[in-house]
Amino acid sequence: MIASVRALLPGRADVDLRPRVARADLLAGLTVGVVALPLALAFGVSAGVGPAAGLVTAVVAGVVAAVFGGSHVQISGPTGAMAVVLAPLVAQHGAGAVPVVAVLAGVLVVLAGVARLGRVVTFVPWPVVEGFTLGIAAIIALQQVPAALGVTEPVGGNPLVTAVRAVGDSLGNGVTTLWTLAIVAAVAVVMLALPRVAPAVPASLVAVVLATVVAQVADAPVARIGALPASLPAPALPVLDAGTLRALIGPAVAVAALAAIESLLSARVAAAMPVPPLPGGGGDDDELRRYDPDRELVGQGLASLASGVFGGMPATGAIARTAVNVRAGARTRASAVVHALVILAVIAFATGPVSAVPLAALAGVLVVTATRMVSLATVRAVLGSTRADAVVLVVTAVVTLAVDLVEAVQIGLLVAAFFALRSVAKATAVHREPLPGPAHEGDEHIALYRLDGAMFFGAADRIRSEIRADADAYVVVLRLSHLRLVDATGAHALGELVADLERSGVTVLVKGVQDRHRQLLTRVGVLDELRHESHLFDDLDRALAHARSHVGRRVAA
Known part of the structure; x- marks a missing residue:
């Protein structure tokens, strides 16, 4: 029993102090920190809790998940999928409910890890994962329509309905709409074109900086991020009474399920990615890239719990940032800690410039992020495989867009199970x-x-x-x-x-x-x-x- 619990806790094998490894982790952490900064801001805004909550989540959850998680290269923080789930919660219960849900969901995810449920994600079929990703990407893109058109719409409604309404509301905005659309387009062009010319340059950060400079110089009539805290808020346990618990336990279960699924999928993807060689060769890369799914749940649960205590959002493993971390040469958890420290340095020393960032620039970042989430080749491969797999993908994507993310996974699994059983029955x-x-x-x-x-x-x-x-x-x-x-x-x-x-x-x-x-x-x-x-x-x-x-x-x- 003691050995089983000890396996879920940090150990000596998590640390590698060899100079070459430390340099690789430092470089990877700096790279992914720069990439994560605009995303943390954007996902906080998209969820309806504000950019400060996104930064807090990236810092606190990033460190806690790095120390206690089951993957050596996972980057954790706010994500688009979590922002999609939180937006209706904020609309119904207010932004103050988010830290409470983060704490409750964190406890549930920790319990799932202790109960050794980490292997469950291996039973999620490929078409369900791809349909889920496609649906999330569509939601993230639609959520940016109001900011891209310079209008304010209530957070939490159906994203398609909200986007259509935003188009109608923007018709009388004139100059503001033209400015916001231009900023979104410029950010998208920079993010898509710059990697072709200079792959090592963080395109999202460059795009946001350029858009901010132009908007400031031209005194553009567009909404900005606004004032940000100059330090992390003091930790405080959210107030929990019986009424609050009854109202938020359902959303907490949904958030916990999403956090577990997304984190484990991200860790599994990271474990399969090739790691660039260390300068000079050497390094036990295969060992370092292994991950423990049960410990990953414990780490992600503690990360969400800690984030909630500091007033942040629930956290998950972030597939895109984790991929950047691996491609940048990360070897150990130190890279994730460095990434969090980079964002903490921005909070401490650069809140003034960050407060001037146009919300339309963040919308542009998220639109490009949404398009990159979807691999058209993969979607075509699923649609062209079997009729059953195509139906599973489409149903999961539609339910994700129209209903709910967690219900989409559940319905996708049920549809996939139905076709699997029908196939077995036919083979009998x-x-x-x-x-x-x-x-x-x-x-x-x-x-x-x-x-x-x-x-x-x-x-x-x-x-x-x-x-x-x-x-x-x-x-x-x-x-x-x-x-x-x-x-x-x-x-x-x-x-x-x-x-x-x-x-x-x-x-x-x-x-x-x-x-x-x-x-x-x-x-x-x-x-x-x-x-x-x-x-x-x-x-x-x-x-x-x-x-x-x-x-x-x-x-x-």
């Missing part, structure tokens, strides 16, 4: 086989059936009806040695089949019960329905000899 078959060897008199009254695939609830009735249809049989031999799966429903159906045939005067012989199925068939009572215990065989020739003796006695009678 019952075959009427000819009797092997030379023919004997009376063989036409012996029916030999081979059951293939799975005898489970999705196929049990069909198999039972096919065997019952054979009216000429005096003896039915069931070959079960090819069955890969038998569940309780399938075993019950098999027992009913045997009982029905025996009641109608047909003798049933069973051949080839596998050891792994024998206990279930015995418990459900399938074998008890046989006329005699000697009607259970391991050898087909002996079963057929017994069947022919039954037919012979019946014909003679």
Whole structure:
């Protein structure tokens, strides 16, 4: 028990102080910190809690998740998916509810890690993940329409409806709308073009700085971020009473589910990414890139809890920033800590310039981020794979956009499970086989059936009806040695089949019960329905000899 708990806590293996590794982590941390700064601001605004909350989350959650998480290269903080979930919460309960939800969700995610639920994410099918990502990207892009048009719309409504309403409200804005659209377009152009010319330059930061400078010099009539705190707020536990708990426990569960899923998916993606070699070679990169999903849940839960205590948002692992971290050469958790310190330095020394950033510039950053979240090649690959996978992707994306992110994953899993079970049921078959060897008199009254695939609830009735249809049989031999799966429903159906045939005067012989199925068939009572215990065989020739003796006695009678 102690060893199990210790595995979820930081250890000596988390640290690598070799100079080459430390330099690589420092460079990677600086790189991802610069990339994360505008995103932290933007996601705070998008969630409706303000840019300061985004910065606080990036700093506090970034450090806590780096120390306690299960991945060596994960970058945690505010994300677009979390902003999408929080926006309706803010609209309904106010921004003050977000830290409370962060604490509650953090506790739930920690408990999930302690309960060893980290492997659950491996059961999320690929089409569900891609549909979920596509839906989130669409929501993030639609949420930026009001800021891109220079209008203010209530946060938390359906993003498509809000975007359409923003277009109508912007028609009389004139100059303001032209300025905001120009800023969004300029930011997008810089972010898309600069990496082609100078891949090492942080395009999002350059785009935001240029847009801010132009807006200041031209005294553009556009909304700005506004005043920011010059330091982290003092930690304080959110006030929790029975009424608040009842109102927010549902949103907290949804946030916890999203935080767990997104963080584990990000860690899994990071573990599969190639790591650039260290200068001079060497380094146990394979070991450092492994991740512990249960410890990752504990770390992410503690990160959200700590963020809530400091007045921030729930945090998750951020796939895009984690990818930047890995590509920049990160080896250990130190890079994530450096990334958080970079943002902390901005809070301490540069809140003045940051407060002048136009909200339209952040909207431009998020629009480009949304487009980069979606791989058209991947979407085409899913849509072109099978009809079932295409349906799963489309349903998940539509539900994500129209209803709710967590419900989208749940419905996507249900649809995927339905198609998977239907596929297994179709692969399950019952075959009427000819009797092997030379023919004997009376063989036409012996029916030999081979059951293939799975005898489970999705196929049990069909198999039972096919065997019952054979009216000429005096003896039915069931070959079960090819069955890969038998569940309780399938075993019950098999027992009913045997009982029905025996009641109608047909003798049933069973051949080839596998050891792994024998206990279930015995418990459900399938074998008890046989006329005699000697009607259970391991050898087909002996079963057929017994069947022919039954037919012979019946014909003679």
